[in-house]
Amino acid sequence: NSKVIQTPRYLVKGQGQKAKMRCIPEKGHPVVFWYQQNKNNEFKFLINFQNQEVLQQIDMTEKRFSAECPSNSPCSLEIQSSEAGDSALYLCASSLFGGEIAETLYFGSGTRLTVL
């Protein structure tokens, strides 16, 4: 069973508001991923970290989305100005391995963001 902890479970924001969610990866996992899953079950990769450094991120993430994984603190994903289209399940996952070949991901239960 995954031990990735995501908080909060649900988040409701108005358009234009900030939305922040947190993730504690499995102990000993240096690689952290954030995915967005929409109501049609489509996964969109947002960003990943190895320790505190960004490995990859999509263009969208650079504009309104910011994320960090500080040492000895939970990782976080923040949307600066929420839009209705950001309503989705945000999934955090951690992995033992980075590198080119995608290895097993351990997911949290997600933060369900609703933007009114």
Place this chain on the structure above:
Amino acid sequence: SQLAEENSWALSVHEGESVTVNCSYKTSITALQWYRQKSGKGPAQLILIRSNEREKRNGRLRATLDTSSQSSSLSITATRCEDTAVYFCATGNTGKLIFGLGTTLQVQP
């Protein structure tokens, strides 16, 4: 279009029956993974099958991989109500997993 795609949107079986979910992918891969996502939860990996493997088992689950046809299957035998979930195949050679759109499996009593 998706890097990996399941071939059915939804399947329904009765408890005890067997079911197979199929997946096709578009590029050469080093490994393919199967995940299951139950309602209200994040995905959980079921099986990781590498390109040099043709079959892998995990209890009632059996995954196959055919690199010549770029396809994989996940079979579940003796299904139970708790197997009700969305099943995803996923693969990736660039440091991140790309997921298919999922097959919803409903196991009825």
